[in-house]
Amino acid sequence: MTVKHDITAHIIAEYLPGTPVEELDSSYDLLENGVISSLELLRLIAWLSDRYDIPFADLEISPDDFRSVGAIEKVVTRFEGLPAAE
Amino acid sequence: MIRWSEEQQELCRAIGEVAAKLGSDHLENDKNGTFDQEGWQKLKDVGLFGLPFDTRHGGLGKDLTTTVHVLEQLGYAGRDSGLNFSVSTHMVSTGVPLQRFGSSALKERYLPEICAGTMIGAHAITEPSGGSDVMGMLTTAVADGDDFVLNGSKAFVSNGSIADLIVVYARTGAPGDVAGITVFLVRRDSPGLSVGNPISKMGLRTSPLAEVFLDNVRVPRDHVIGAKGAGFLILDHVMKWEILCGFGIIVGEMRRRLERCVEYARTRTAFGSAIGSNQSVANMIVEMRIDVDTAQKWIHDTAEKLQSKADVASDIAITKLVVSEANVRSALAAVQVFGGYGYVSEYGVEKDLRDAVGGRIYSGTSEVQRQRLATLMGLNRPVKLS
Numbered sequence: 019m020t021v022k023h024d025i026t027a028h029i030i031a032e033y034l035p036g037t038p039v040e041e042l043d044s045s046y047d048l049l050e051n052g053v054i055s056s057l058e059l060l061r062l063i064a065w066l067s068d069r070y071d072i073p074f075a076d077l078e079i080s081p082d083d084f085r086s087v088g089a090i091e092k093v094v095t096r097f098e099g100l101p102a103a104e
Numbered sequence: 105m106i107r108w109s110e111e112q113q114e115l116c117r118a119i120g121e122v123a124a125k126l127g128s129d130h131l132e133n134d135k136n137g138t139f140d141q142e143g144w145q146k147l148k149d150v151g152l153f154g155l156p157f158d159t160r161h162g163g164l165g166k167d168l169t170t171t172v173h174v175l176e177q178l179g180y181a182g183r184d185s186g187l188n189f190s191v192s193t194h195m196v197s198t199g200v201p202l203q204r205f206g207s208s209a210l211k212e213r214y215l216p217e218i219c220a221g222t223m224i225g226a227h228a229i230t231e232p233s234g235g236s237d238v239m240g241m242l243t244t245a246v247a248d249g250d251d252f253v254l255n256g257s258k259a260f261v262s263n264g265s266i267a268d269l270i271v272v273y274a275r276t277g278a279p280g281d282v283a284g285i286t287v288f289l290v291r292r293d294s295p296g297l298s299v300g301n302p303i304s305k306m307g308l309r310t311s312p313l314a315e316v317f318l319d320n321v322r323v324p325r326d327h328v329i330g331a332k333g334a335g336f337l338i339l340d341h342v343m344k345w346e347i348l349c350g351f352g353i354i355v356g357e358m359r360r361r362l363e364r365c366v367e368y369a370r371t372r373t374a375f376g377s378a379i380g381s382n383q384s385v386a387n388m389i390v391e392m393r394i395d396v397d398t399a400q401k402w403i404h405d406t407a408e409k410l411q412s413k414a415d416v417a418s419d420i421a422i423t424k425l426v427v428s429e430a431n432v433r434s435a436l437a438a439v440q441v442f443g444g445y446g447y448v449s450e451y452g453v454e455k456d457l458r459d460a461v462g463g464r465i466y467s468g469t470s471e472v473q474r475q476r477l478a479t480l481m482g483l484n485r486p487v488k489l490s
Contacts, residue, residue, distance in 0.1 A: 052488060060337065075334040078332050
């Protein structure tokens with residue numbers, strides 16, 4: 019499973035249950051559209067931190083880093099030094 | 105159910121013995137709003153403040169569940185709820201964020217003082233205009249050379265007037281920006297920082313509460329805790345500890361109150377029999393028992409989950425609600441059980457009720473916790489993608 023698929027699956031399971039995976043475009047704005055609130059953003063960051071071992075509190079982050087599946091994927095792959103999945 | 109080891113139980117007994125000797129003048133201190141310096145000194149001497157912190161920095165290196173368990177014993181044995189509250193505030197406001205997010209240099213410099221209790225900690229989060237709306241905070245921090253310059257004011261800072269170190273949450277980004285809050289460790293003696301007089305309040309009167317004013321306070325960049333913009337994450341971590349430690353203490357206080365009521369109901373007679381034999385009185389005490397047991401289970405369960413790195417976003421909100429609401433019910437029932445003796449100040453029962461009310465407000469009000477739960481349940485989330 020690619021990072022993108024992993025993130026998409028988690029967001030659908032936790033925040034958009036019942037939504038078909040193909041319906042969640044990687045550029046869909048999760049914050050602007052109210053899918054993820056500031057409180058849930060914390061949960062998402064905590065999950066990413068555990069899942070990919072990223073010490074977010076020691077990094078300078080921006081809400082834009084978590085705005086969409088694509089943005090999150092870039093943060094994760096940037097930290098891991100892995101190429102983003104096509 | 106957690107099975108406590110012999111070592112954990114011994115630690116509890118030791119803290120309990122010390123705490124039981126404190127607070128002989130807690131009613132007088134409550135009346136005058138006086139912080140118990142002598143009590144603080146004794147708790148300092150027994151090493152309580154270093155419980156969860158690294159042994160490298162002078163702590164005892166205990167885990168979260170042990171810390172909560174021992175603090176529960178402090179609540180049970182120590183009669184001064186305000187002093188207990190100050191202890192929890194000291195540990196979670198400064199030590200907890202420093203240990204988890206602080207640089208090695210900051211930890212080496214300040215954690216030993218926090219563990220020893222030679223420097224008292226506080227945190228400044230709430231603002232006069234914002235209440236629980238942390239994202240709406242107005243205090244700013246602007247980078248300037250090797251420093252940040254802080255301006256603004258903070259309301260309701262527990263330990264404010266006795267603190268040597270204040271962890272200040274300030275805005276370094278745009279309003280509403282999740283990554284717009286940064287955390288600073290600020291020394292009380294920093295030029296431009298001033299603390300208002302202790303604020304008189306309904307309960308927890310022996311725990312000083314004050315306003316903090318920041319007027320061009322220069323804080324070195326190396327006194328930032330975590331990264332710039334990580335304030336919301338740090339606050340989330342601190343709040344979890346604050347709720348578990350602070351309300352763990354309250355569970356102990358509820359247990360002591362229950363035992364007082366049982367004893368009183370068994371020995372106080374009216375109409376020729378003990379009042380506890382009256383079903384309506386017994387029922388109140390039974391409800392108190394159910395409340396304290398439920399509160400304790402939530403505290404222990406959530407502490408264990410957090411310790412195992414599970415997602416406790418919902419658990420922490422429920423725990424805070426369950427314990428704070430149960431505490432008010434229990435304290436009100438105790439006043440009723442004690443009757444006239446519960447209503448007058450001399451027996452300290454009414455003080456318990458005044459002390460309990462604040463728990464529904466600090467660390468996120470009951471309304472905010474319910475809103476958090478509603479959010480986490482997806483009640484205000486779109487059903488379909490737009």
